[in-house]
Amino acid sequence: MRRRPAIPLFLATLTMLVAACEKKAQPAPTPPPAPSQAAASPGEPPAESDTVLLGQVGSLTGSEATFGISARNGIAMAVEEANAAGGVKGKKLAVRVYDSQGKPEEAAQAVTRLITQDKVAVILGEAASSNSMAMAEKAQAAGVPMITPSSTNPAVTKKGDYIFRVCFIDPFQGFVMAKFARDNLKMNRVAVLQDNKSAYSVGLTDVFSRKFSEMGGTIAGNESYSKGDTDFRAQLTALKKTKPQALFVPGYYTDVGIIARQARELGLTVPLLGGDGWESDKLFELGGEAIEGSYYANHYSVDNPDPRVQGFISKYKAAYGAVPDSVAALAYDAAMLSIDAMKRAPDLSGASIRDAIASTKNFPGVAGTINLDENRDPVKQAVILKVEGGKTKFVTTVEP
Numbered sequence: 118m119r120r121r122p123a124i125p126l127f128l129a130t131l132t133m134l135v136a137a138c139e140k141k142a143q144p145a146p147t148p149p150p151a152p153s154q155a156a157a158s159p160g161e162p163p164a165e166s167d168t169v170l171l172g173q174v175g176s177l178t179g180s181e182a183t184f185g186i187s188a189r190n191g192i193a194m195a196v197e198e199a200n201a202a203g204g205v206k207g208k209k210l211a212v213r214v215y216d217s218q219g220k221p222e223e224a225a226q227a228v229t230r231l232i233t234q235d236k237v238a239v240i241l242g243e244a245a246s247s248n249s250m251a252m253a254e255k256a257q258a259a260g261v262p263m264i265t266p267s268s269t270n271p272a273v274t275k276k277g278d279y280i281f282r283v284c285f286i287d288p289f290q291g292f293v294m295a296k297f298a299r300d301n302l303k304m305n306r307v308a309v310l311q312d313n314k315s316a317y318s319v320g321l322t323d324v325f326s327r328k329f330s331e332m333g334g335t336i337a338g339n340e341s342y343s344k345g346d347t348d349f350r351a352q353l354t355a356l357k358k359t360k361p362q363a364l365f366v367p368g369y370y371t372d373v374g375i376i377a378r379q380a381r382e383l384g385l386t387v388p389l390l391g392g393d394g395w396e397s398d399k400l401f402e403l404g405g406e407a408i409e410g411s412y413y414a415n416h417y418s419v420d421n422p423d424p425r426v427q428g429f430i431s432k433y434k435a436a437y438g439a440v441p442d443s444v445a446a447l448a449y450d451a452a453m454l455s456i457d458a459m460k461r462a463p464d465l466s467g468a469s470i471r472d473a474i475a476s477t478k479n480f481p482g483v484a485g486t487i488n489l490d491e492n493r494d495p496v497k498q499a500v501i502l503k504v505e506g507g508k509t510k511f512v513t514t515v516e517p
Contacts, residue, residue: 119513145165162321169205169465171196171212171455172231174242174252179219180345183397184244184404184444188266189214190437191448194239196427203461217243221251226254230469232259238465239264239455245369246270253280259488260467262474264455266447267344267416268322269393274493281493283451283482285349285517286474287317290392290414291324293499294514298363298390301501306337307359308389310376312368313341321367321392337416342372344371349376357385369394374403381407388412396443399426401507411504412512416443417484420511429483442445458511 125480144496145260173192175185196210204210213235217228224243231237232255240256240263243249249268256263257277264281265273271287274280298304305331312318327337337359340352353376356364364380366373366389373395389411396415400408419430420442429449433441441449457480458473459465480487502509 130174153445162290166290169459170209170235170237171209171210171234171446171452172228172237172242172459173212173214174217174224174227174240175214176219176248176249177214177216181219181245181369181400183370183442184267185216185219187397187442187445188242188448190243190433191266191441191445191450192437192452193432194433195449199453199456205456206465209381212455217248219245219248221247224248225251225255226253228263232256232261237261237301238459238467241266241448241455243268245315246273246314246320248275250276250316253277256280260471261454262452262458262467263394263472264474266307267444268317269394271492271494272316272320278475278493279467280475281489283454283484283487283495284393284416285497285499286494287320287392288324290499291321293414293501294390294392294412294425295325295328295332295334295464296515297414297501297513298329298365299334302363302388304334304362304410306335306358306359306361307363307365308338308359309336309340309365310337310349310356310368311366312344312372312478314343315368317369317392318367322365325365327368335424344372346372349379353380353383353385357383361387365390367392367394370400370403371481374400374405376409377397377404377407377411389391393443398439398442400418401504404504406407409506410506412501413504414499415502416497416499417446418502418509418511420506425481426483446482446484450480450484450487454480454482454487462500 147385175188176182177185191489192212196212200209217224222503244267246268247263250273253276257279263278267284301475309322311322338356340356366376377389391413393415395413459470462473477489487495490496496517499513500514501512503512
């Protein structure tokens, strides 16, 4: 057998070694960028300072996700309209959005990022009062103006002079529902079921109970639950024994729908009464027929014939394929008010914007005309809505 020359084998081996070394020396492919924790709408701002950045914190996921999503939509509409009209001081607007997941600790972390990393001019949010209070301390300390669209607990704006809201507060809606129960529904005995972990629910309960009693009514019983509970039968059974004419449930739609169903299962057929935390299309899905005939206080009604309101509703439906709830309307108003203030401010420093917001008078919001008082709270009306036929029906307006 003839032997092959050794040189070709040597050359082949050498070629393989060189190829291996060249492959090893090549730089590793650049990994794809990590997904951003924030979404910008419309568009991320460039590195230069030709864009004014607003920040939003909202519950885009979790049990109260409709609040954050509605607010995001309303703010995006306001920013789009403002940009089409020329922006602010020759600059375009953009929004950086963070998800609070409906948790105060997440809301606090998100607002810290907006302040320290994103350097936003104004903070918009949150919907839930407990989350807004966690955010307000950070915004106040940093001197960044914050406007909450729909946090109604009075303690929110007491965090400092950089904190504002565009919605009425719990003492007012608590009074509104107490007065409606006594004067319109002619009720003498009302029981209460509150969320003892929610600043919103506890505050609204305190005001309603006090005002209803002052008006000659009786609080037949008071039971509580904690956010995340799914079985309310023990509390409802206890309240049924007090023979109330209505059940006041100042919670969020996620709990109210389930409470309504379990109340009916137990034979508690009286109307449920509540506040603006009920406002969501999910209320009808969760409550079904059980929530029919119930009433709640709200910030605006889609039945309002005002051309400004109907124009907003039409544009929202065209953009998102749904009728805007009150959170969307209030978030739109909050964004529009902040944009108006930035236009009026001599510059875009936090102090200048704060002063301009504080001086707001007769601002034409779609959820009512806004006049801010000395506590940075608006003086505005409320409406009462009735759940009827799987939707809300306007009942009456209550002035402050």
